[in-house]
Amino acid sequence: MDQKDQQLHQQFSEYGQNAREWMRKCVLLLPEIERREIWHKKGFGSIFEYAAKLVGMSRSTVEDGLRIMKKVETFPALEAVIEVAGVNRVRPVLGVVTLETQDFWAEKAKSMSKNTLETYVKNYRLESRTSTETQSVKLTIDLSPAMVEKLKRLKGAGTWEELMEKLLAGVSEKPTDLPEVVKTSSRHIPLHIQRQVRSRSGGLCAYPGCVKVATSLHHTQRWGLEKVHDPARLHGLCTEHERLAHLSLIENEEASPSDWTLRSEADMTTDKRFIDQFVALYRPT
Numbered sequence: 001m002d003q004k005d006q007q008l009h010q011q012f013s014e015y016g017q018n019a020r021e022w023m024r025k026c027v028l029l030l031p032e033i034e035r036r037e038i039w040h041k042k043g044f045g046s047i048f049e050y051a052a053k054l055v056g057m058s059r060s061t062v063e064d065g066l067r068i069m070k071k072v073e074t075f076p077a078l079e080a081v082i083e084v085a086g087v088n089r090v091r092p093v094l095g096v097v098t099l100e101t102q103d104f105w106a107e108k109a110k111s112m113s114k115n116t117l118e119t120y121v122k123n124y125r126l127e128s129r130t131s132t133e134t135q136s137v138k139l140t141i142d143l144s145p146a147m148v149e150k151l152k153r154l155k156g157a158g159t160w161e162e163l164m165e166k167l168l169a170g171v172s173e174k175p176t177d178l179p180e181v182v183k184t185s186s187r188h189i190p191l192h193i194q195r196q197v198r199s200r201s202g203g204l205c206a207y208p209g210c211v212k213v214a215t216s217l218h219h220t221q222r223w224g225l226e227k228v229h230d231p232a233r234l235h236g237l238c239t240e241h242e243r244l245a246h247l248s249l250i251e252n253e254e255a256s257p258s259d260w261t262l263r264s265e266a267d268m269t270t271d272k273r274f275i276d277q278f279v280a281l282y283r284p285t
């Protein structure tokens with residue numbers, strides 16, 4: 001890219017950013033324009049025609065804007081987020097926010113991208129549900145009569161849940177199966193460790209319940225602190241859960257993923273926090 005290319009690119013980006021900002025400001029005005037029927041007073045057939053002709057806003061943007069602005073009317077903390085980041089940013093929290101929790105969610109909406117926030121809200125809902133009720137799920141599997149007979153014998157007087165626990169203990173990985181810890185000044189994770197870690201979660205994100213593809217291998221103790229590649233503390237994570245980890249929001253992070261839960265506030269007590277803040281500085285939310 002020569003200097004002229006760079007200049008054009010910069011100009012284009014800057015104008016685009018300004019355009020977005022002004023569009024956000026227009027969305028903020030929509031409820032009042034609707035309430036006062038300004039579109040009608042100015043001779044337009046509808047607020048959609050008004051917004052399309054004056055600022056090139058699509059019908060769906062108007063509908064969406066009005067709907068979300070109506071929802072956040074009672075949550076000034078979220079309105080403040082919309083002013084700086086637009087309506088899309090608060091969309092993921094609309095189903096969970098309450099008067100009491102609006103500051104909490106506003107802070108989350110400000111510090112996370114829309115995708116990361118969606119993941120956080122989803123986990124938050126699931127985890128708060130399982131802590132209050134223990135629902136059972138029905139599973140149907142096709143087995144031969146002989147196998148069913150064997151399983152029934154094994155189960156004996158116990159429950160199916162107890163039998164499954166016993167069977168799983170037999171197939172799950174023992175710590176001795178893990179490759180050895182590698183201490184090195186290189187960030188590069190040795191290939192045999194990468195392979196083991198990825199295959200452990202079938203190439204998927206290790207966060208409980210997440211079925212997204214793992215896009216990175218995450219050192220739960222932060223590589224920079226110990227300079228070791230420890231297979232037991234390396235896990236494949238999707239982009240969103242990796243972001244949440246670096247927002248210091250995963251509780252019991254160095255334990256097995258089955259013990260992970262989301263924190264409501266960043267863990268400020270560990271040295272990891274410094275590394276996480278550093279990571280955050282160098283990439284957009």
Ligand SMILES: [Zn+2]
Nearest residue numbers: 205210238241
């Ligand atoms: Zn994930």
